[in-house]
Amino acid sequence: MDGSNAEVRTRSGFPSTWKISALWLVPVLFLSVFFFLPLAEITNRSGILTQGVILDHVTWGLLTKSLSFTITQATVSTALTLCIGIPGAYLLSHFRFMGRELLKAMLIVPFILPTVVVATCFNALLGPRGLINDWLMTIYNLQTPPIALLNTFWAIILGHVFYNTSIIILVMSEAWSKLNPNYQDSARILGANRLQTAFKVTLPLLAPSLLSSGLLVFIFDFTSFGVVLLLGGPLYATLEVEIYIQAIHMLNFPAATLLSLIQISMTLVMSVIYARISRGQTLELTPHFKAGRSLADAPVLQKCLGLGILTLLFLIFFSPLIALVIRSLTSYHNFASEGGSFGSGITLAYYAELLVNRRDDLFYVPPYSAIINSILFALITVAIALPLGILVVRALKMPQRINRILEPMLMLPLGTSAVTLGLGLVLTFNSTSFYQASFPLLLPIAHALVGLPLVIRVIQPVNESIPQNLIDSAYSLGADWWRVFRDVELPLLKKSVSVAAIFAFSVSLGEFGATTFLNRPEFPTIPIAIFRFLNQPGQINYGQAMAMSTILMILSILSILLIQITSYQGREGK
């Protein structure tokens, strides 16, 4: 950024230091009260400060082993996620085809599903008696299932790709579709071939989004818990899994806190590196959106390639989801007497059973109230994370030293385990009336802490790329900052804001870990209901867990479509 920027800000009426302080005030306050204070509290109570932690060979072994595994799997996962995400983003940003919006909405579904459900999806598809093994065994007349994927390293990687590819695709396709095509065209006219254009022109232009989304994915993989625990099995433990084992099952607070602090510091280091690399890189965009070509009219080679990518996306994302729907509708009536052959018919019994409180259960969760609670928490999460995110993104656009310190801090909640965050919030607030009130407001606040970094990462690259001359002209025409924001910046940000809202919404909808600490039984969410069903034996419980998961899936597709429809309207017309 150059000096003219600061000058412009002063022209808007305030000295830039004042303005940046004003922009940072609320986000910093929010983070201090709901993140750093709880973190300090739990560190203090763990006794690590007074007693220290004994770094014997066991603790040291835990640390080095889990740290090296965490880094290895996160690197492999991120690389594979990029390999699938980038072609997917290209396809979605360059071509029009039937069902593109639906595909975009569906892509984010994995992001929302709680890991118990995802593990069940994968099992229904790839497990020892999953659909694929069943078919292979029938076709080739095999005695044992040929695919043994569950409880392996690659099951973890597959789980991560399934979860995080949507981040790459949504962030990158958003940036790609706004790329000014004149640059590539000029390069081609000046004699560069396709490859040179891609690497020397397109790639540098897309770098901020690529780094942004890639880093987010890396951090998600780095702090992965459920996927590693449920798909990887007992041979693999990331830092996050080890924190859970040490804190909850070994009751070793000092070790758990030490691991927690190490994980948080690593996240900080990654965020600082990210901020350094991405500084000065902006994405050039034009306010005009590319309509995209129709895939049906594309040349044969492109069509084949496009269809290939679509097939891959389908296999990775939709086949597990379809397996889930099939499970929720398949009756296993008399299955034992038939010797375990595949289900014997379609049934709606599990859905119907959801509506019945058969046992007069005090904690019975009617599906509609779980849905309403989940949506309520998700909307409050968006209402908290979005304004905070916009404040931060605006502050980050100003060339101030303070940004370099504050920006990486905002990423830290992503690197904090749900156990640490949830317990910390409880410890800090449990004697306040805020906590004792009947509505668990701390719950969406915790969700917003995790959603905020996503919101920022999604909006920031687009905000950075708003041509400064547009804003300058608006100011010189006499508009005040609010009008500039409302009439110039916001319309350009609109789509990225809606993507950000979708992410914040999704984080909340599927969150389970912190929810168990902060929620009250009167406000059960869908993931909590699913968890309860999966914790008791019996066909009906299993079937209800599948049915509830399917409802969560459909609900998330619907809400995403709704957000997309409301925010894209008006754009198509212009």
Place this chain on the structure above:
Amino acid sequence: MNRLNCVVFVFGLLLASGCSSLHTPTPQIRELRIMTHDSFAISESIIHMFEEENGIKVVFMKSGDTGTLLNRAILTSASPEADLLYGIDNTYLSRALSADLFEPYHSEILSSVPVEFILDQNKFVTPIDYGDVCINYDRLYFSKHNLAVPHDLAELIQEEYRGLLVVENPATSSPGLAFLLTTIQRFGEDGYLDFWNSLKTNGVVVVNDWSTAYYTNFSGSSGRGLQPMVVSYNTSPAAEVYFAETPIDDPPTASITAPSTCFRQIEFAGILKGTPNRSLAALFIDHMLGIPFQEDIPLQMFVFPVLPNATLPPVFQNTISLVGQPAMLSPELIAEMRDGWIQAWMEVMRK
């Protein structure tokens, strides 16, 4: 812009409604707050009965699994969140007692509870229910393959049971820990690691949680997995009948309940130190030991009431094989050795 304003308005409204519920004056009804784990379940009528008798409201706070619950209670012991804690079991008991969480309470009903359940002689905690962690097997598989059901853990390392058992990781699952403790009681501290080594050679499958073991790997459940034996509870066959999709009389599964093959988990309730509602909490413990509550336990949580004269539901009487000689280790020994045992187990299994 109208649409945006509208969205902002709706968000604002939601936020305001969330905030306003913070300030609604709580009605002046006394509350009894009970902290428990996620698996706790009870009939609505049983709680309403207590609420009406005492003119109070019972508020439950659920907090993850037993380990998480205990952690939370220990960390908040300076300003307890609840009046009563229910759900600590004998594998965590000693740790809870040494953290000095409870106030002693000697319920008069305890005299009708068998002494084997009263593990804390100082009466800081009161036993409420118990469950036996046993190996469950797929009856159809065993009859189809003409395979004898093992009656001793030592048989599990024989060739005919190769790859047939799935167990849970003791570092992440409470039935997994219970099964590890069974093997320690059965083979002794000197022998249990050898047993696990042989079990590993014989293809035992280890997963991290009960749901995966039961619903993914076990062939007797609706998950139709590959292993016909799983570590679960001896009440699971009753749940399979009770929660069958279409009514069945015979469970598809059964449990092995021979001596020293099952571990007994006893769950306790205790009054949290510093509560202003001590007498009310004591009344609730008596309520939990009352016949209606005790008889409600089986079909809600699929464990057994500690009171011998509580009648079990028919499905329990018809399908469950009772455990005569469960494995038990003293809570003090478990508290002292637990980390070391798990660590040693981990080293054997990860080798």
